[in-house]
Amino acid sequence: MDVASPAVPNPLDAKLAGPLGARTAAALAKGLGLDTVGDLLSHYPRRYARRGELTALTELPIDENVTIVAEVLEVRNRPMRAKRGSIVEVTISDGKGLLTLTFFNQAWRANELKPGVRGIFAGKVGDYRGSKQLAHPDYELFEAEADPATAKAWAELPIPIYPATSTVASWQVQKAIGVVLDALPPLDDPVPDAVRHARKLLPFSKALELVHRPTVDSDWGAARKALRFQEAFVLQAALLQQRQRLRETAATAREAGRLLEGFDAALPFTLTGDQVFVGGEISADLAAAVPMNRLVQGEVGSGKTLVALRAMLAVAESGGQSALLAPTEVLAHQHLRSIVRTLGPDLSARLRPTLLTGQLPVAERRKALLAAVSGSASIVVGTHALLGDRVEFYDLGLVVVDEQHRFGVEQREALRLKGAQPPHVLVLTATPIPRTVAMTVFGDLDISSIAELPAGRSPIESFVVPLAEHPGWVGRVWERVSEELAKGHQAFVVCPAIDATQIEPVEISSAKEVSTSPTSANVTEVLASLQSNPVLAGKRIEPLHGRMPSEEKDAVMQRFARGEIDVLVATTVIEVGVDVPNASTMVVLDADRFGVSQLHQLRGRVGRGGVPGLCLFVTAAEEGTLARERVEAVASTLDGFELANKDLELRQEGDVLGSVQSGGRSSLRLVRVAKDGDLIAEARELAAGVLVDDPTLANHPALREALARRLDEESEAFLAKN
Ligand code: ADP
Ligand code: MG
Numbered sequence: 001m002d003v004a005s006p007a008v009p010n011p012l013d014a015k016l017a018g019p020l021g022a023r024t025a026a027a028l029a030k031g032l033g034l035d036t037v038g039d040l041l042s043h044y045p046r047r048y049a050r051r052g053e054l055t056a057l058t059e060l061p062i063d064e065n066v067t068i069v070a071e072v073l074e075v076r077n078r079p080m081r082a083k084r085g086s087i088v089e090v091t092i093s094d095g096k097g098l099l100t101l102t103f104f105n106q107a108w109r110a111n112e113l114k115p116g117v118r119g120i121f122a123g124k125v126g127d128y129r130g131s132k133q134l135a136h137p138d139y140e141l142f143e144a145e146a147d148p149a150t151a152k153a154w155a156e157l158p159i160p161i162y163p164a165t166s167t168v169a170s171w172q173v174q175k176a177i178g179v180v181l182d183a184l185p186p187l188d189d190p191v192p193d194a195v196r197h198a199r200k201l202l203p204f205s206k207a208l209e210l211v212h213r214p215t216v217d218s219d220w221g222a223a224r225k226a227l228r229f230q231e232a233f234v235l236q237a238a239l240l241q242q243r244q245r246l247r248e249t250a251a252t253a254r255e256a257g258r259l260l261e262g263f264d265a266a267l268p269f270t271l272t273g274d275q276v277f278v279g280g281e282i283s284a285d286l287a288a289a290v291p292m293n294r295l296v297q298g299e300v301g302s303g304k305t306l307v308a309l310r311a312m313l314a315v316a317e318s319g320g321q322s323a324l325l326a327p328t329e330v331l332a333h334q335h336l337r338s339i340v341r342t343l344g345p346d347l348s349a350r351l352r353p354t355l356l357t358g359q360l361p362v363a364e365r366r367k368a369l370l371a372a373v374s375g376s377a378s379i380v381v382g383t384h385a386l387l388g389d390r391v392e393f394y395d396l397g398l399v400v401v402d403e404q405h406r407f408g409v410e411q412r413e414a415l416r417l418k419g420a421q422p423p424h425v426l427v428l429t430a431t432p433i434p435r436t437v438a439m440t441v442f443g444d445l446d447i448s449s450i451a452e453l454p455a456g457r458s459p460i461e462s463f464v465v466p467l468a469e470h471p472g473w474v475g476r477v478w479e480r481v482s483e484e485l486a487k488g489h490q491a492f493v494v495c496p497a498i499d500a501t502q503i504e505p506v507e508i509s510s511a512k513e514v515s516t517s518p519t520s521a522n523v524t525e526v527l528a529s530l531q532s533n534p535v536l537a538g539k540r541i542e543p544l545h546g547r548m549p550s551e552e553k554d555a556v557m558q559r560f561a562r563g564e565i566d567v568l569v570a571t572t573v574i575e576v577g578v579d580v581p582n583a584s585t586m587v588v589l590d591a592d593r594f595g596v597s598q599l600h601q602l603r604g605r606v607g608r609g610g611v612p613g614l615c616l617f618v619t620a621a622e623e624g625t626l627a628r629e630r631v632e633a634v635a636s637t638l639d640g641f642e643l644a645n646k647d648l649e650l651r652q653e654g655d656v657l658g659s660v661q662s663g664g665r666s667s668l669r670l671v672r673v674a675k676d677g678d679l680i681a682e683a684r685e686l687a688a689g690v691l692v693d694d695p696t697l698a699n700h701p702a703l704r705e706a707l708a709r710r711l712d713e714e715s716e717a718f719l720a721k722n
Pocket of ligand 2: 304
């Protein structure tokens with residue numbers, strides 16, 4: 001680590017037990033994962049309420065923890081009907097809607113909760129005989145301001161409402177933050193003065209004070225603006241520094257030679273213009289003595305894997321090895337087969353592409369490990385397990401990560417540290433990434449794009465089958481499938497769930513939709529119904545899903561690839577990479593349960609050969625809903641970049657990075673990639689300026705510390721996940 005430890009410990013790194021005491025600190029750690037002063041102070045309010053303004057009660061969601069401002073209307077204490085004891089029922093109101101609070105055997109509550117008193121109430125919304133209630137809520141009552149002169153300020157004072165849990169209420173967080181803020185010494189600002197002045201931003205300490213203890217609305221507005229900028233600035237500085245560090249490390253330069261020439265000469269097609277261009281960028285990277293760190297994005301079928309294979313041949317020229325990481329075992333198998341096929345017998349014999357996955361039989365696995373460590377295998381294909389400690393390489397020159405979004409900064413950092421010299425890294429992705437997301441998530445990478453598809457690709461027609469308006473059309477779907485089968489083609493039928501009880505995780509706009517989908521189409525039931533559907537009589541229909549053992553999955557895929565299965569009823573295990581040119585048709589059931597990019601990926605499985613593709617998105621979502629809009633968006637265009645932008649628009653705030661976001665506490669709090677594109681770009685430029693003038697940040701100690709803290713958080717999150 002090149003950052004010297006600071007002489008004076010940073011107040012943000014202090015444990016919470018100091019200022020708050022062990023009990024409160026433990027509650028905050030357990031309930032909200034907050035350990036340090038910095039963690040607590042960056043637990044920002046979700047919104048601001050006012051004592052004079054009541055929260056609308058009519059739209060409270062059932063089963064969720066809520067924090068609301070309301071007025072007590074009525075209090076009753078009555079004996080319970082069937083049991084001994086009494087029940088206090090308190091009706092609170094926002095002036096329109098009503099909500100009942102219930103307390104068992106706590107008659108004394110009636111003394112506190114008097115009609116006319118206002119307060120802030122927190123609890124889980126329950127539904128009792130058709131009316132909403134909070135059982136045993138926490139509350140804090142406002143003390144009425146008697147003096148009319150200050151009454152207005154009292155009513156308008158913003159009350160921060162924090163993300164809370166059933167064990168830690170919003171006002172408990174607020175009190176803890178108050179204690180910490182009172183004892184906080186002035187903090188150095190990671191954003192340099194010049195930048196801050198130019199953008200008219202509040203200093204750090206002031207911003208923290210006002211985000212948590214605003215006296216008027218404009219306070220928290222200005223505070224959030226400063227903190228949001230700081231977040232974007234520190235993130236971009238971290239990514240740029242990462243990039244700069246990588247440039248300072250040495251890697252083995254790799255020059256392509258005979259192997260690649262021979263391969264190119266034997267290719268049965270010519271490379272597309274984009275493949276040639278990106279190939280040029282990659283060979284320039286490989287020929288330099290610093291590690292390549294490049295992302296190649298391009299549509300499914302645009303020939304990214306081929307580009308990566310050519311890079312592997314360049315590395316193999318000087319005896320270096322390449323590792324190809326696939327997201328699943330099925331895809332690793334498929335990659336190996338297609339690499340062997342594409343290389344042809346001679347090159348395969350020389351380069352010995354080898355499969356190394358966790359599920360190999362012991363003897364085979366040992367052989368593969370040996371081939372990797374001895375260097376006899378120039379190409380090793382596997383899953384992420386390849387990065388584990390147990391796998392060693394003789395001379396790892398290149399790591400290719402295929403179709404992998406969950407490969408974040410931390411993993412790339414782990415890779416950089418693997419082996420004596422860091423390997424070159426190439427990340428392939430078929431999901432076009434909007435520029436601001438790329439900057440945020442892959443800001444340490446160079447980016448190449450393949451926009452052009454190889455010639456001779458067949459068009460894909462996409463249709464929405466709207467069951468809300470036309471429930472009968474599903475019958476027509478199966479007729480259409482049987483027509484395709486009659487032409488000798490094959491079909492995929494994709495379901496969101498495996499069976500009525502289990503739902504495979506799908507990438508979706510709102511996680512809630514997954515849990516509330518007991519009726520979504522599932523492989524087991526759809527399989528049974530298609531097998532007994534007279535329209536498909538005599539057809540070979542088989543299942544494929546993530547709960548099948550991996551050899552079985554692989555066997556099914558191979559039989560489908562050989563044309564021995566007509567219809568594959570599957571979950572999203574077929575999402576990425578699966579390449580069966582004869583499969584012309586894809587039916588996606590309950591298509592609204594998938595995200596935009598996932599639907600686009602799925603569609604990419606058809607129209608891969610000379611056979612025109614047909615994609616039917618079946619959905620029961622009503623016209624005008626967001627769910628329906630997503631599906632229509634995908635059906636309306638084949639342009640992945642257009643879809644990526646559309647997706648960004650349709651997604652809910654904060655959900656854009658999904659699991660891409662680096663883990664846990666280190667993820668973005670105020671910056672919203674969907675909205676803050678300009679801010680991110682500006683922050684990047686300004687951060688770059690600072691790093692150019694002062695690469696070691698010797699004159700920017702506060703920024704240096706903020707970057708070190710970020711990296712620590714990231715490695716912690718990484719270790720926690722692995
Ligand atoms: P991606 O990884 O981007 O999905 P692949 O590299 O797997 O795409 O290529 C998809 C298919 O197209 C493969 O069968 C590959 O051999 C073929 N292919 C790649 N480049 C070309 C090209 N320039 N012309 C024709 N076919 C190509
Ligand atoms: Mg591919």
